[in-house]
Amino acid sequence: MNEHEKPQIDFMHKLARQIVERRNLVFLFVILAAIFTVFSVRWVKVETDMTTYLPKTSETRMGLDIMDEQFTTYGSADVMVANITPAEADELSDRLTELKGVQMLDYDDTTDHYNKDAVSALYSITFDHPEDDDQCLEALDRVKEYLADYDIYVSTSLGNTQQETIDAEVRVIMVYVAVIIVIVLLLTSQTYAEVPVLILTFVVGMILNMGTNFMLGTISFVSNSVTNILQLALSLDYAIIFCNHFKEEYQTMPLKEAVIESLSKSIPEISSSSLTTVGGLVAMLFMQFRIGSDMAVCLIKSILFAMLSVFVVMPGLLMLFGPYMDKTRHRNFVPEIPFVGRFAWRTRKVIPVIFLVVILIGYHFSNLCPYAYGYDVIKVPKMNESLIADQMIEENFTKSNLVALVYPKNDDYSIEKKMLEELESYDEIDSTKGLSNIEAQDGYMLEDKLTARQFSEMADLDYEAAQMIYTAYAIENEEYGQVIGNFASYKVPLVDMFLYVCDEADTGIVSLSQEDLDDLHDARDQMESALAQLQGDDYNRVLIYLSPSLEPGRTTYEFTDTIRSIARKYYPDGELYMAGDATNEYDFQKSFAVDNVVVNVVSIFIVLLVLLFTFQSVGMPILLIVVIQGAIWINFSFPYFMGTNLYFMGYLIVSSIQMGANIDYAIVIATRFNELKDKMEHKQAMIETINFAFPTILTSGTIMTVSGLLIGRMTSDACIVGIGQCLGRGTIISILLVLFVLPQILLIGTRIVDRTSFAVPKLVARSSGKGRMRVNGIVQGEIHGSVAGTMNAIVDGDVQLTVISGNVSQELDDNEKQEVQNEDQ
The missing domain is CATH 1.20.1640.10 (Multidrug efflux transporter AcrB transmembrane domain)
Structure with a gap:
């Protein structure tokens, strides 16, 4: 047994030997992991909403959290129907409203909803259920099915369409990347047999990484989309380093010992090489915008699994394919x-x-x-179905830019009304929507307070009946003083009284015809929807539609500060939040x-x-x-x-x-x-x-x-x-x-x-030579005798020196110097 074949006993060699000798157990684990991944990839939750990763202390994030907790946001969709006449559009509007799951449909003959030049109609549909309820998707499918014979474009945030689209695109990209990797490896490798070793190593690392993503809970759509591709690109060097060491050792050692020796050398080298890559990714962990830490964790995990695959799986693959490397050698296609x-x-x-x-x-x-x-x-090179729909709607109709303002709850809706009136005085605001400016009937708003006489006139009720209803309402709410001494001026918010009448009608206390009762129920649904969207336990919400003429960017951002300062005038106490x-x-x-x-x-x-x-x-x-x-x-x-x-x-x-x-x-x-x-x-x-x-x-x-x-x-x-x-x-x-x-x-x-x-100074090199040599540095050795010390000289003769610091180099004669000068010129 020569020097290279002697078994080493240091830790790295012991570890390498254990890995190589237990390669069949590793293969079994990989097969089980691959089977597990088939199921575990379905457990991964993917977040497509970028605002989820905003700092928790940001106004938008806090506002969204409050809105999720206190308000209901119903599912909605904008549906554009092309090549339709105004009469057909009106008729279609009525039919769509009757579909199951459709709560409300906005459509009129204004330019906001019908474009005569494009002969197209735009229907803004609100569904009966919150936007995270799957029943919204079912209702949207019914709308699409009903419009199957029409040329339609649907813009909605419902469902996970974005992620499904990206997943399909990434699968195609992965095929292209795989082909490119094979071609590059064939051209840059020295043997054909090493290509399957490298590819299988990549694939195992990718499988292990994908199979453990569910442990992170929820990951962003960005991380889910590009991690696998970047893992291949970032970790490629690790497998190549190991493979190159193996080919070098295999020239002088038996297969098994060559794998062990090359692995023992590769583990510290690859671990050291990965530190800069991981170090750059660690920087993203410090980002306020938490999608950075999400992607950093996913990529760092992918690199660790890539290294694990190289250290544990690749040795077994080299044992399988190693004998074929000599047989499949080819010329080097990479030129010097x-x-x-x-x-x-x-x-x-x-x-x-x-x-x-x-x-x-x-x-x-x-x-x-x-x-x-x-x-x-931003213009993207590829348009998906959703982007095409958004673009068509934007080109033919006015696109709304919605901002929600959340303020501490106040029962005096006259303050909200004044705030909305001031906001609407700005050209940058197209319209606003709050409980104080939603019309119920005959010019009365939902939160307007009415006396019994005003309510009887508006609802076309007998005044005595209205008095009885108001009296019952006051007693139920323990407002006895209003009934006894101040009934004529006793006022109740219209929406509250209307909902009270609905409840009384359902119990039979108020007698109505079936037709009136059906109309009452429809109106109640609309009012309850408005309350759910705009009135919470601790906060109220108003919707502000910015003017389309307000271009995205700094101007829009600055105007949100203006909205905030106006709201602060009317609600100086408590926190205000905006989201949109x-x-x-x-x-x-x-x-x-x-x-x-x-x-x-x-x-x-x-x-x-x-x-x-x-x-x-x-x-x-x-x-x-x-x-x-x-x-x-x-x-x-x-x-x-x-x-x-x-x-x-x-x-x-x-x-x-x-x-x-x-x-x-x-x-x-x-x-x-x-x-x-x-x-x-x-x-x-x-x-x-x-x-x-x-x-x-x-x-x-x-x-x-x-x-x-x-x-x-x-x-x-x-x-x-x-x-x-x-x-x-x-x-x-x-x-x-x-x-x-x-x-x-x-x-x-x-x-x-x-x-x-x-x-720390160390022995740099052992140098020897004949002829003219330049010696510059601290040396020890022989020059026609022994020498030790610091030298700066040109020596003619035999030189055998150990260089502690500095260098020893061959000195060129005059003819050689002239040749170098000619090359430089």
Whole structure:
């Protein structure tokens, strides 16, 4: 048994041996996990409402929580019917109202509901049940079924249509990504047999991750959609590192020992490599907008399962496919690129200066990036059925922009009425809706207080009967003083008296015809619906419809502050809350202002900390981070120059991923150059470094780029589109900077790296040679005799030295120097 074949007894080798010898047990576990995943993926709850992840202390989140608790929001849908005459539209309106589950239908012959030019009608339908009740979907299906022969477009938030659409799109993207991965691996691998090993390792990691998502309770639709794709792209390097170690060891060792040896080397190396990626993702845990922490947890979990798959499953796969690797070897399709190293050497004093100017420009214009906080201003490359319906309705009819205002309950609705009148005096407000301005009958509002005489005239009741009803109402509510001394002026809110009459009619105390009783019940349903939507136990709610002329963005956000200040005049005591698309986006903007700084600072700090321990130098981490941060600034200056809006989540997520994952490309080059720079001339060291790193960067970078671009081109959700586009573009920029800028920075910055190193001096290399040698540093050895100490000399003769610090290199003669000068020119 030679030296390589001797079994090792350290912990890593013991662990590796246990994993390899129990590979069949691992395979059994994987099969059981795959079966379990088939069921567990159905347990995952997906949240499609972005406002759920707003900070709990934000006004919108608190307002929504109160509205969920105290008010009923009925399911609704806007249904546009195209190619229909006004007469047909009127008739259809009556028929739709009679459908089971339809509580109310708004339609008239105004331009709000009928477009003569487009020959289209718009029906605003409210259903009998709350929007989270499945019976709303059943009622909507009845509407669609009734309109099956018409050309219709339905806009609604009911159901989980958005998630179903995204899931279908992601399944298609996954097929494309899988094909791309296979092609890339075939081109960058050295044997065909390693491709199924890598792919099966990815698949197992993905299955394990999907099968455990239910343990998180509820995850966002963003995390659910892109985690699997990003897991493949982010964790690809781990399997490649292990596979490369195995192929190297398998050349001199038996199969089983090669797997054990390569695994023992790969575990610490891969664990260390993952720290920067995880570090970048950890930054998202500190975001106020909690969708960041949701996605960070999902991605970190996916990386951990990818590592687990590499450490536990891949050894068994290598034992299965290892014997076929020698038989399926093919030529290397990835060319060496020595010209990049030579270019780096020639431009080492120019490119860093140009790069500094470019990143300053990128920093400036990335700060001008036109971020969007709502979907309305973002154009997506793919339109789904829901988006098409929204677009058709928006093009042909006036789109409402609704804001709900919640204020402490006050029985004096005259105050609410005055507030709504002042709000409606603003051009920015189209209309308002509250209990104080909903007309019941004959100009009376629901909350108007009426005497018995006024009620008898309005309801066409005998005055004596009205008196009896008012007396009974007062006695039931223990308002005896009103009956005895002040009955003529005793007033009761119309809605309260109306509901009281309904109850009395149902018990037979008030006698009505069946027709009047049916009308009374219909009216009661409408009133109870209004009360459920606008009156709570502790708060009341009014609905404010902003004018369509009020463009989305800063102007709208600022006007919500105006609404808030007006409401505060009328209700100075207690808390006021607003919720709606405008306020949601306003809170997104405010949280982004904080999260933007937090994500940048935390991601840079964590990655810097990891790199400090990796390189044991202050200078190297700074140089690497400058390159990747420059790539981020350049990436997010593109939307400004392209004139396209970017959904704000794209920056928060992609900047973290780009800093955490793309910096691995820079680490590969920096680590290799550090190893070679003291063994050969810096120019040759850089040429060798780039040739070594290019296959790894090409493989990982290509898959990351393609994954991002496919996500950005093949999905219809604006948030996911932004993430995909920025990730794909950012990876391309990072690769270009790592290959064509970082080498020059390392060449001129090597002195900074060495001088800021805090590593404990160690034996750097054993060096020997013949002929003319340059010796520079602290050495120990023989030069036609023994030598120990610090030298700076050119030695002619045999050299055998141990270099403690510094370097020993071959000195060129005059002819060789002339050849190098000719190459540089």
